[in-house]
Amino acid sequence: MKNTKEYNKSRRVVVALRMAGIAGQDKLNGIFEHLSTGRRWPLIIYRTRQEFTAEVVRHEISYGADGFIVGIPGTDDALAVLAESNLPTVVMNVSGGEIEHRRRHIVFVETDSEIVGREAAQTLLKQGIYKSYVYAGYRTNDDWSRERGEAFRAALSAAGLDCHMFDIDHYSGKVEDKATIASLLTELPKPCGLLAACDDRAFEILDLCREIGLKVPAEIGIIGVNNDPILCENAEPKLTSIQPDFIGEGRLAAELLDRMMAGGTIPPAGRVRKVGIRSVIHRESTVPLSKMGRFVQKVLVYINREARKGISVDDVARRFKVSSSLLELRFRELQHESVYEAMLRIRLEEVKRRLRYTNDPIAEITASCGWSNTTPPKILFKKRFGISMRDYRKSVLNRD
Numbered sequence: 001m002k003n004t005k006e007y008n009k010s011r012r013v014v015v016a017l018r019m020a021g022i023a024g025q026d027k028l029n030g031i032f033e034h035l036s037t038g039r040r041w042p043l044i045i046y047r048t049r050q051e052f053t054a055e056v057v058r059h060e061i062s063y064g065a066d067g068f069i070v071g072i073p074g075t076d077d078a079l080a081v082l083a084e085s086n087l088p089t090v091v092m093n094v095s096g097g098e099i100e101h102r103r104r105h106i107v108f109v110e111t112d113s114e115i116v117g118r119e120a121a122q123t124l125l126k127q128g129i130y131k132s133y134v135y136a137g138y139r140t141n142d143d144w145s146r147e148r149g150e151a152f153r154a155a156l157s158a159a160g161l162d163c164h165m166f167d168i169d170h171y172s173g174k175v176e177d178k179a180t181i182a183s184l185l186t187e188l189p190k191p192c193g194l195l196a197a198c199d200d201r202a203f204e205i206l207d208l209c210r211e212i213g214l215k216v217p218a219e220i221g222i223i224g225v226n227n228d229p230i231l232c233e234n235a236e237p238k239l240t241s242i243q244p245d246f247i248g249e250g251r252l253a254a255e256l257l258d259r260m261m262a263g264g265t266i267p268p269a270g271r272v273r274k275v276g277i278r279s280v281i282h283r284e285s286t287v288p289l290s291k292m293g294r295f296v297q298k299v300l301v302y303i304n305r306e307a308r309k310g311i312s313v314d315d316v317a318r319r320f321k322v323s324s325s326l327l328e329l330r331f332r333e334l335q336h337e338s339v340y341e342a343m344l345r346i347r348l349e350e351v352k353r354r355l356r357y358t359n360d361p362i363a364e365i366t367a368s369c370g371w372s373n374t375t376p377p378k379i380l381f382k383k384r385f386g387i388s389m390r391d392y393r394k395s396v397l398n399r400d
Contacts, residue, residue, distance in 0.1 A: 021226065
């Protein structure tokens with residue numbers, strides 16, 4: 001049973017998140033979402049590794065910090081100081097160092113790299129046009145980069161396809177060598193589907209393709225990760241990207257820190273929490289060449305944005321000025337599911353996400369996903385996931 005007095009107590013919390021990209025900003029938004037429920041946390045925010053040093057951590061501890069949320073890479077010295085303390089700590093998407101050996105009052109929250117890799121593979125496979133596939137890993141051998149690549153390759157292997165791995169494990173110091181990757185991209189059978197470890201890496205490869213005369217997406221379809229609007233919208237062509245649920249990660253980190261600061265314990269099996277993605281944002285870097293492919297991509301963008309409002313197949317058909325039968329025919333040919341099935345999947349996944357990461361009433365969740373009556377979504381949810389909404393929420397709480 002929660003100690004209400006402990007949960008409502010004012011806390012001094014240190015948040016260290018890299019704010020240069022969308023990831024840190026969204027995680028901070030997630031933390032503020034948690035605080036909007038009535039929590040009182042004076043936040044002390046550090047934005048760069050130059051600011052968040054071992055000396056700063058010692059100062060904050062001596063000044064009475066109650067907890068830390070840390071998600072800045074390259075801060076091993078600062079994390080080493082935290083590793084020696086027992087203060088409640090949540091580490092976000094940072095791996096390695098002494099902090100991993102700490103056993104009490106610590107949780108690791110990270111993007112589920114397996115889901116990222118699998119969704120990227122499925123996105124490229126659904127387009128049905130690629131003859132080869134490649135994963136472009138990050139310039140450093142971080143766990144998240146390696147895990148995304150392994151998941152991408154595994155998903156393609158399950159479909160009977162090979163994946164060329166251009167990462168540190170396979171190319172060592174040549175992973176940043178432009179001539180090496182240019183040679184690889186030139187030699188691979190075209191068209192080629194490529195997943196980059198993150199948007200930064202995808203942006204670099206788009207520039208390289210332009211330099212060596214490879215056409216995107218005609219010869220190479222490229223997907224990034226993070227959906228950073230500055231990079232994705234200013235890339236040429238605009239970059240398709242997987243959008244992790246960074247807001248959900250921030251919210252979960254704050255909830256877990258709250259629990260630890262109130263005296264709650266985290267079981268060893270729950271020390272690592274993985275959060276999935278929100279969606280794949282389709283842009284020009286993966287648009288198929290065919291007119292039908294472009295049409296289906298536009299429909300996908302539209303239903304990903306509007307499905308939760310409860311729109312119908314007829315609404316989509318009217319939006320694109322085609323008959324419902326032609327819409328379903330063209331959509332199913334490339335996506336291997338109907339428009340109705342795709343919209344239902346999007347709505348039910350959102351219900352599932354909110355059941356896990358919020359305390360909102362079921363009726364409120366289903367209403368926000370386009371249902372005026374709770375009975376149909378309850379039936380559909382159980383049919384799709386094999387468990388009722390109420391039991392799913394209980395199972396998540398027990399697991400947490």
